[in-house]
Amino acid sequence: MNPRVQLAVFTRDLRVADNPMLAQAATAERVVPLFVQDPAITGGRFSNPSRQHLLNAGLADLDHSLRGIGGALVVRRGDPITEIVRLAERVDAEAVHIAADVSSHAQHREQRLAAALAGHRRGLVVHEAVTTVQPAGSITPSGSDHFAVFTPYLRRWLQQPRRDPLPPPRAIRLPDGLPSGRVPSGQQARGWTGGETAARQRVEDWFTDGLDDYHDRHDDLAGDATSKLSPSLHFGFVSPLELVTRAQRHAGPGPEAFVRQLAWRDFHHQVLAARPQAAWQDYRPRGDHWIDDDAAFRAWQAGLTGYPLVDAGMRQLTKSGWMHNRARMIVASFLTKTLYLDWRLGAQHFLDQLVDGDLANNNLNWQWVAGTGNDTRPNRVLNPLRQAKRFDADADYVRRWLPELAAIDDPTMAHQPWLLPAADRRTLRYPEPIIDLTVGRDRFAHGRG
Structure with a gap:
């Protein structure tokens, strides 16, 4: 195993700014930025054409950003475990870096990957990049593995120490002779543009023109004055921690209301991390007899x-x-x-x-x-x-x-x-x-x- 080579596997963290996974992997002499197109996701119940277009645009933008610092995005298609281990073997990487996620699919993927890499005597390093509080389930009440009610969760969430947002790596170097594969072409989806570049521009516009009035206008249906950053947060084009950090530099009810919404996002993620079955099963059954109509x-x-x-x-x-x-x-x-x-x-x-x-x-x-x-x-x-x-x-x-x-x-x-x-x-x-x-x-x- 070559300690000078590491894999940086992107999942829902498609950005170079404030990406702990990429930042740590990029300390190696050579790094392989990798995205595996998983047919189980792109062709299953978790995908739709609009999100696929945004994902493709995000990958194209990520590739452009990586090329700007000397690298490129390596794309493979197939079972993620198979493709990651195969590439780690090819470049003789010492470790693989990946961001944690909370769904049962993501947790199972992480467990399978850790076991497969251990079988090849290679390490898996799991980072936090999807939520603000890291890891998602790190805030727990006495006697439980997660908070079931938002208000006490919010109080603890606001008290948590946070790291500073990370800058993009200054430079990365790919191993010699490694083909990158075909990076999907970027497209718009119903007027939405994917990728970190467009997302950061939306952030700038929001902090300039929308944040201060958010408390008064966020429920105005016709005014449509919400941030519209949720697609960018879903794909990780922007960092939730960076958004919270920036918003808390501003005083007033608008920034406070916006931060509260980001706390709700973390709240739901910590529930799902602890209870992945709650994605499709009643978290608290009420004895409902749903109508078939x-x-x-x-x-x-x-x-x-x-x-x-x-x-x-x-x-x-x-x-x-x-x-x-x-x-x-x-x-x-x-x-x-x-x-x-x-x-x-x-x-x-x-x-x-x-x-x-x-x-x-x-x-x-x-x-x-x-x-x-x-x-x-x-x-x-x-x-x-x-x-x-x-x-x-x-x-x-x-x-x-x-x-x-x-x-x-x-x-x-x-x-x-x-x-x-x-x-x-x-x-x-x-x-x-x-x-x-x-x-x-x-x-x-x-x-x-």
Whole structure:
């Protein structure tokens, strides 16, 4: 084994800035920056075309950045364990560096890799790069392996010491004669651009124009004033620790609210790290007897429920691959507590559509809304009419995503088109509500009862 050669395996940390895995591997005389295209992910339930486009763009950008410091991205396709061990053998690397992750797939991959490398007398060094607090499950309450409630977790999270963000390596050198393989070409996905370069520009724009007002505007559906950094965080184009560090240099409710959202992200990751089965199993079973109603589910997917705020959120998802967080909660509540359909249906549909589809954040947020997760108020129901009055008072969000309602000037009528005269309703080409809200609430209460 050659101690002068190390492998740096990228997973969900596709950046050169503040990347502990790359920084440590780059201290070796020669380093192989490696990404393995895993068919189990790119062709499975965890991928969709939009996220694949962003991933490809991120890999192309990463390759460009690595070439700027003397290296290149080496790409292989196949089983990650097989490809990593094969390459480590070829270059006689002493150790392999990789970032930890929290899903059952990632944990199993790490365990398999450690065993395979040990069989070849090579080391595996695991780093933390996906969450702010490192490792994700390092904050634990007395008598448990994770926090089940957010508020006490947040108090501990805010008190944790943090390292300083790391600069990119100054230079790296590949082993001689190593073919890099084909790096995917970068593409846009529904208007989103992947890669560290674009992500860092989005960060700069956000800290300049959005951060200070975030507390006041983050629930404004029409204003759409969130950071939109979630896709970049999912792929690791930006470092969550760097975002927290920068935000905490600013005073005021805006930065505090933004940091709180990053703490929620860590919270969900530490839950999944400790309970990987919670990705698809009820974290706290409530005895739900979910209804089987395929027609209602299809109407929800298509944005044809007859409730404009719900339908606007679902149309935004279909057209842009993204949805405002407030809208995500509203449509999730409607599916699980008004239609009383299984949260897993919605979680999978979101993963099929979202450019930022992240297993920990997506599925555990779905459980939070469905009342099977970490919510301390599991019977909460978000009434879409009340939510519309609070967060889309002028109906601008609804009219933006539902062109059939764009000509309705009265916000109340835009949110409740069934109040219009029958003749006017017929010209709208918009469906009647598929369920009465009171009926849905009673059905949820009875089913959970």
